[in-house]
Amino acid sequence: METVHTDVAILGAGGAGLRAAIALAEADPKLRIALISKVYPMRSHTCAAEGGAAGVIKPDDSLEHHFHDTVAGGDWLSDQDVVEYFIREAPRELVQLEHWGCPWNREPDGSVAVRSFGGMQKQRTWFAADKSGFHILHTLFQTSLKHPSIERFDEFYATELLLDEGRCAGLVAIEMRSGRLVRFDARAVIVAGGGAGRMFPFTTNGAVKTGDGMALAYRAGVPLKDMEFVQYHPTGLPSTGTLLTEACRGEGGVLLNKNGRRFLQDYGMGPETPLGKPVFKTMELGPRDRISQAFWHEQKKGNAVPTQWGDAMLLDMRHLGEKKIDERLPLVRDMSISYMSVDPVTDPVPVRPVVHYMMGGIHTDIRAATPLPGLYAAGECACGSINGANRLGSNSLTELLVFGRRAALSAIEHLQSGAPPASDAALAGGAAAAQARIRELMQRSGGGETVAGLRKEMMQAMEQHAGIYRNGEGLAEACGKLADLRRRYARIELHDRTNVYNTDLLQALELGSMLDCAEAVVASALERRESRGAHQRLDFAARDDAKFLKHSLAWYGGAGAPRIDYAPVSITSSQPGVRDYSGAHA
Amino acid sequence: MSERRVELEVLRYHPETDAAPRFQRYSVDCREEWVVLDALNHVKETLDPTLSYRWSCHMAVCGSCGMMINGEPRLACKSFLRDYQGVIRVEPLAHFPIERDLVTVIDDFMAKLKRVKPYLIPAQARALEQGEYRQTPAELKRYKQFTLCMNCMLCYAACPEYGLIPKFIGPAAISLAHRYNQDSRDGGRAARQEEIAAAEGVWECSFTGACSEVCPEHVDPAAALQQVKIKSTVDWYLAHLMPWLKK
Known part of the structure; x- marks a missing residue:
């Protein structure tokens, strides 16, 4: 097996991975950097983020405001020391992107423009029309081309992390175009592999979001933290799950039930605000978890709007006018017309809540370090945690910048700590074992299970039991189902046994990642007997700080179920309180 | 929800086994509002797991799924079945070497x-x-x-x-x-x-x-x-x- 020797291997070339790579290259041009991704950088799902990135910049705002919005938005499950670091670094990172050419929208005086977002008490979301993630990703990717020390390995799928003496020392990856396995020896590894939304059938997430980075770390003994917190974005197109950004509401769009009522006022987010004059932190500018939950209740009451794709609500943007929609929400208009045949300029658009983001992920600390020496993580795959039980829109694009860079700095500190080099025998042994596992999967016959079949059953179980509202009985059933699916996964049989760009093999491996992550989600959800943020239990309807103001940690249990235990939440200045989106603060 | 049977003619080429590219026909039961990418995904899931192509976002921002559709370069995720009649011919993007099936070398x-x-x-x-x-x-x-x-x-x-x-x-x-x-x-x-x-x-x-x-x-x-x-x-x-x- 060919071995690539590098100083830092980065897994994933989306926003977090690219930011880390650039930070490493800038810190020391002599560092060897391997940027490894299963897709070309510009295909990474960062490109699909629409609304913008939060960072305090305007004189009427303050870091303290951003801190409190984030912590209350996360229902006090965020680590407050990490949030403090995050909001402090946020403006610096957004200015840095501006210096690299990001085409942020501007005020007439040439300063950067900001817009309103859900759960935020001031305007602080930097945006590039409604393609903010796209522009962040391309700015980072293009900037990375400046640095010859960043060596890219595009379309390499990592199958395992390599460990030696309790440290992470590299990884093994399949080169898609040849099918050969390559061993990467690295003194530090940064995982930036993105989320795992594809474990659900109805999601804004692209096909690549299969939790591969999370699963690799998990199997290497790093716990997955707070996996039960899965964010439903309230406004996806019912036909495809395509995201219509929260900026639709930030700009003044409103949500209606079938009677034309702005129903959020009936769920603690009123009183009704004047049309076209959105008020911070209330009504349509409430947080995503509350709005998605309100829709669920409307549906139960029979107030939803029926469509051929199921129940929906209406997102009405007509009063914004064509000019504003074209200037600030051009993608939204294009998507609505293309995939729903509805023009938001003339008609309200049917939307419904859709799986969007994993608050949970690889257990990391304020330095983006995991408990496994030499292993760091950043972006959606990591849980630091700033998002707690519910992420505020526009915090995640900033998060991948702040913690992408932080992971790079921590990796450099690790290199400088003088850890001895890993033993070649240990890495060779790990690589040989990884190769044997792939070979076994490729050659297996008589198993009878298919990738598409198991994937469908997994998605159904997640949709049915791990959605907006959950209960103990359903979650227990889902745990049983996931255990069964993981057993049957061992009997999967590939139809394609060739080497070049074998997507049958790739999808089988991705399914393995999703099954492991999905099991961590339902096992953590079953044990959390309270309702907090995006985790709502019909059988435990209240938040229970006495028992559950703590992070869930799911530890990989091999063929068996994960073990769940807990870690404390860091509280610096904000004691748990009431999340108030009634407009009373205004 | 209206359904429609669509005939796809897809270029197949596997460098390990094929001397030259060939076309393969698939009859696919589709929904009227689907895009060509949905039809390909349906083939991959239900008819032929060996078909290879790139895709991710399904919203025309990631740029993965460029291919020739009836001879025109298009994104498969934004090519609606309603705009096509008869057999739909799907080939890899012109002017690039074929890595496999619809996957090109870029x-x-x-x-x-x-x-x-x-x-x-x-x-x-x-x-x-x-x-x-x-x-x-x-x-x-x-x-x-x-x-x-x-x-x-x-x-x-x-x-x-x-x-x-x-x-x-x-x-x-x-x-x-x-x-x-x-x-x-x-x-x-x-x-x-x-x-x-x-x-x-x-x-x-x-x-x-x-x-x-x-x-x-x-x-x-x-x-x-x-x-x-x-x-x-x-x-x-x-x-x-x-x-x-x-x-």
């Missing part, structure tokens, strides 16, 4: 993109503590449309010059170079000129405009190329007729 584009220095080369250095560069909405507008390129490479598949002269840097890479040249914060035009004003740079373009016709983002690469030509011509005259102006 090394050539990736190398060219890097060559044109598609990143900001600041006209004036600025420290982070000084905050953002000022840029008015009008200045933003001068380059904004060229930032929308998602590197889907439909323009290369449409470009007759690229088909004939593979050394041609091509529409997307030149548009992205032009994007930075037009940016009020940038001072790197001279550094980019040696690539884009070279023989295989902008002068290979014969202005058929095919690139702009197929661009899903309306980047209008043809406009970028013509603007580069005009600026390069002005450079030439200034250098030859008024050499004292040369820096």
